[in-house]
Amino acid sequence: MLSLVDLRDRIGAGRLTPQGAVSLAREAIANRDPEVGAIVRLDPAAPVPDEGPLAGIAVGLKDIIDTADLPTEMGSPLYAGWRPRADAPVVARLKRLGAVPLAKTTTTAFAFLDPTETRNPRNLAHTPGGSSAGSAAAVAAGMLPLALGTQTGGSVIRPAAFCGVVGVKPSFRLLPTVGVKCFSWALDTVGLFAARVADAAHALALLADRPAIDLPAGDPGLPRIGLLRQDFCAPPAPEALAALERAAAAAERAGAQVRDLDLPPIFAEAFARHPVIQDFEAAQALAWEYDHHRNALPPLLRAQLDGAQRVGPAEYDASRRIAHQARRSLKDVFGEEGVDVILTLSAPGPAPEGLASTGDARFNRLWTLMGVPCVTVPVETTAEGLPLGVQVIARFGDDGRALAAARLIERAIG
Amino acid sequence: MLSLVDLRDRIGAGRLTPQGAVSLAREAIANRDPEVGAIVRLDPAAPVPDEGPLAGIAVGLKDIIDTADLPTEMGSPLYAGWRPRADAPVVARLKRLGAVPLAKTTTTAFAFLDPTETRNPRNLAHTPGGSSAGSAAAVAAGMLPLALGTQTGGSVIRPAAFCGVVGVKPSFRLLPTVGVKCFSWALDTVGLFAARVADAAHALALLADRPAIDLPAGDPGLPRIGLLRQDFCAPPAPEALAALERAAAAAERAGAQVRDLDLPPIFAEAFARHPVIQDFEAAQALAWEYDHHRNALPPLLRAQLDGAQRVGPAEYDASRRIAHQARRSLKDVFGEEGVDVILTLSAPGPAPEGLASTGDARFNRLWTLMGVPCVTVPVETTAEGLPLGVQVIARFGDDGRALAAARLIERAIG
Numbered sequence: 001m002l003s004l005v006d007l008r009d010r011i012g013a014g015r016l017t018p019q020g021a022v023s024l025a026r027e028a029i030a031n032r033d034p035e036v037g038a039i040v041r042l043d044p045a046a047p048v049p050d051e052g053p054l055a056g057i058a059v060g061l062k063d064i065i066d067t068a069d070l071p072t073e074m075g076s077p078l079y080a081g082w083r084p085r086a087d088a089p090v091v092a093r094l095k096r097l098g099a100v101p102l103a104k105t106t107t108t109a110f111a112f113l114d115p116t117e118t119r120n121p122r123n124l125a126h127t128p129g130g131s132s133a134g135s136a137a138a139v140a141a142g143m144l145p146l147a148l149g150t151q152t153g154g155s156v157i158r159p160a161a162f163c164g165v166v167g168v169k170p171s172f173r174l175l176p177t178v179g180v181k182c183f184s185w186a187l188d189t190v191g192l193f194a195a196r197v198a199d200a201a202h203a204l205a206l207l208a209d210r211p212a213i214d215l216p217a218g219d220p221g222l223p224r225i226g227l228l229r230q231d232f233c234a235p236p237a238p239e240a241l242a243a244l245e246r247a248a249a250a251a252e253r254a255g256a257q258v259r260d261l262d263l264p265p266i267f268a269e270a271f272a273r274h275p276v277i278q279d280f281e282a283a284q285a286l287a288w289e290y291d292h293h294r295n296a297l298p299p300l301l302r303a304q305l306d307g308a309q310r311v312g313p314a315e316y317d318a319s320r321r322i323a324h325q326a327r328r329s330l331k332d333v334f335g336e337e338g339v340d341v342i343l344t345l346s347a348p349g350p351a352p353e354g355l356a357s358t359g360d361a362r363f364n365r366l367w368t369l370m371g372v373p374c375v376t377v378p379v380e381t382t383a384e385g386l387p388l389g390v391q392v393i394a395r396f397g398d399d400g401r402a403l404a405a406a407r408l409i410e411r412a413i414g
Numbered sequence: 415m416l417s418l419v420d421l422r423d424r425i426g427a428g429r430l431t432p433q434g435a436v437s438l439a440r441e442a443i444a445n446r447d448p449e450v451g452a453i454v455r456l457d458p459a460a461p462v463p464d465e466g467p468l469a470g471i472a473v474g475l476k477d478i479i480d481t482a483d484l485p486t487e488m489g490s491p492l493y494a495g496w497r498p499r500a501d502a503p504v505v506a507r508l509k510r511l512g513a514v515p516l517a518k519t520t521t522t523a524f525a526f527l528d529p530t531e532t533r534n535p536r537n538l539a540h541t542p543g544g545s546s547a548g549s550a551a552a553v554a555a556g557m558l559p560l561a562l563g564t565q566t567g568g569s570v571i572r573p574a575a576f577c578g579v580v581g582v583k584p585s586f587r588l589l590p591t592v593g594v595k596c597f598s599w600a601l602d603t604v605g606l607f608a609a610r611v612a613d614a615a616h617a618l619a620l621l622a623d624r625p626a627i628d629l630p631a632g633d634p635g636l637p638r639i640g641l642l643r644q645d646f647c648a649p650p651a652p653e654a655l656a657a658l659e660r661a662a663a664a665a666e667r668a669g670a671q672v673r674d675l676d677l678p679p680i681f682a683e684a685f686a687r688h689p690v691i692q693d694f695e696a697a698q699a700l701a702w703e704y705d706h707h708r709n710a711l712p713p714l715l716r717a718q719l720d721g722a723q724r725v726g727p728a729e730y731d732a733s734r735r736i737a738h739q740a741r742r743s744l745k746d747v748f749g750e751e752g753v754d755v756i757l758t759l760s761a762p763g764p765a766p767e768g769l770a771s772t773g774d775a776r777f778n779r780l781w782t783l784m785g786v787p788c789v790t791v792p793v794e795t796t797a798e799g800l801p802l803g804v805q806v807i808a809r810f811g812d813d814g815r816a817l818a819a820a821r822l823i824e825r826a827i828g
Contacts (some may be wrong), residue, residue, distance in 0.1 A: 082499050092701035178599060178699050182592040210727050285592050287506035313624050
């Protein structure tokens with residue numbers, strides 16, 4: 001994989017030019033993308049700034065993120081060739097930092113569940129996950145050192161785990177979702193993919209203009225970890241659970257305090273309400289597409305929106321109240337329970353075989369609804385060459401701590 | 415003015431067809447708009463549905479609200495002729511209800527402070543206010559029975575008050591802001607303009623799919639009103655304060671309980687923090703426009719964005735925390751203090767003379783930041799023919815109560 005920090009170090013030391021770094025990405029795409037299929041469109045003439053803290057960093061953008069210089073097609077023929085007028089603010093920010101928005105990456109249609117053609121670079125017979133399929137796969141295949149995606153249910157953490165890369169879903173609205181096609185305004189979160197935790201932390205700190213996010217491992221102190229199995233979900237594959245427990249044990253050996261964590265019943269309720277909120281908002285967010293082009297929508301999305309028309313305001317309001325209660329309760333978990341970070345599953349198991357499904361987001365939904373920072377870090381590889389990741393979660397706004405704990409686990413495992 | 419409820423009653427009784435009702439709007443626009451200048455663009459061939467609870471209702475849309483069938487120009491040459499792919503969800507909803515999105519209405523550039531050419535229909539020598547200038551003026555001039563605008567500081571309540579129409583800024587995100595050009599994602603709120611409170615309540619209840627919003631006056635019970643002068647702002651014109659006090663007295667005569675209300679100091683702090691939040695987010699939301707077309711931005715916006723570049727995350731985070739505290743404190747005002755609605759100023763006075771300024775939003779900013787429903791209702795007219803309005807505010811989610819109290823005041827005055 002292309003490490004962002006490594007590329008920047010080489011550029012800083014004069015051993016690589018920004019142009020050269022971007023050429024590495026272009027070459028890797030030329031070599032690897034024909035079999036992976038992660039790239040929707042490549043900018044043939046993207047300017048490469050010489051200056052800036054991300055100069056030389058080629059970035060992939062999930063194709064629901066507006067770009068003024070490249071089409072933004074939402075994974076749907078309804079937007080074939082569609083050219084937004086403006087860059088989304090996250091894209092404008094990347095350019096200010098000197099990065100090169102080089103490629104648009106594949107997305108499931110409107111970031112829902114209908115699969116893309118993209119393959120998992122670790123095992124081409126498997127899905128890379130979704131909905132940010134291309135961003136995860138492009139980083140995993142070594143095509144790009146950084147890619148942006150979005151998560152409404154589990155669309156950053158799940159594909160990152162399936163592809164064996166680091167994925168970060170930051171605190172809600174740490175990165176603006178302006179200029180990103182909306183599915184659910186209360187849930188949509190811009191996230192990122194990189195090779196290693198240090199790469200992701202460095203990129204997020206710059207994108208959010210918050211240097212404190214980029215803490216070294218072990219700073220601020222060794223974490224107190226709450227190990228959570230999310231028993232309110234259907235159980236994971238045994239190998240995923242075993243990987244989680246081994247990661248916890250490795251963190252403990254590295255000096256972290258680890259203890260089992262149970263959550264009060266309000267979290268199971270909130271988990272169950274996530275789809276209500278998502279459906280109610282998606283029915284509105286995609287109303288034009290549904291009313292005018294229902295038959296052009298792919299089958300899973302069409303069926304979901306059919307059902308979503310029946311979700312009413314009363315059910316939505318009740319769900320929002322439960323989510324609000326759970327968010328307040330979560331502050332107590334981090335406060336009174338003396339937990340710095342939660343360690344849990346990133347996904348129910350490795351990437352499913354075939355391209356018919358993008359996998360299951362059940363271990364991600366609650367955390368998207370809570371708006372808290374989540375980081376997935378790869379910890380093991382199955383006999384089929386498929387990665388398994390674990391997910392580190394911190395309190396709202398504590399993105400740096402989630403990343404620092406993830407870095408500690410990465411090092412403890414490695 | 416064209417009353418939405420009246421038009422619907424006539425259509426329901428068979429005395430008017432939907433086509434006929436839309437023709438009334440077209441004729442009024444042809445007569446009045448040459449001197450008012452509220453309309454950016456008229457749909458020459460908008461289909462007029464025969465069915466639906468808003469059939470026959472011609473609607474104006476502030477020109478930062480995306481429409482698939484008409485350009486959306488943001489009040490800026492940067493978006494001249496710009497055609498979005500999709501309707502914003504609020505537009506799709508209007509169509510589902512049978513309404514006719516007939517016209518795009520003038521907006522200050524990107525809904526900031528640089529004035530439009532639009533004139534106040536009550537006195538053409540005065541501003542209609544902004545940023546939703548055209549929507550307020552079009553309803554006031556009797557051109558349209560309903561118009562949508564947005565408020566980030568005071569861009570619905572202020573122009574509605576200046577033009578002598580009813581304006582509603584609903585609870586935050588009651589109406590989705592998806593497909594509406596973003597200035598500040600924590601503040602931007604879609605609102606509406608109509609002739610009378612009953613018109614606005616009926617339209618909002620339908621748009622939000624919440625029938626309980628459309629309560630008759632006096633239901634749910636006569637309101638306990640807290641009369642608030644917002645002493646944390648610079649004082650209003652004496653005539654505005656006198657009109658407020660007379661409106662309170664009229665409400666009391668109509669059976670409402672009225673008492674003076676003071677707010678704890680946290681609200682003055684929150685009021686002062688509104689511009690920090692707005693600036694920090696606007697600098698990001700308009701980053702593409704600023705980075706690529708700074709010289710094409712109008713002077714007030716350009717200067718504001720110049721300054722906004724220096725607002726950092728620490729100041730923003732601190733401001734968000736203060737706003738959060740104030741929102742919690744506001745619950746106590748409505749709870750422990752036994753107040754159902756707050757009655758306060760809509761604007762510092764009548765519409766200023768000339769078109770150089772859109773007026774001052776200082777009596778609106780705090781309430782936009784609080785996310786609570788606000789309704790302005792016209793109560794008096796100055797010797798220059800300029801309207802004065804008062805503002806009714808209820809707790810978050812209690813839009814129906816704000817509207818019911820506004821209706822009581824409207825009736826008590828009328």
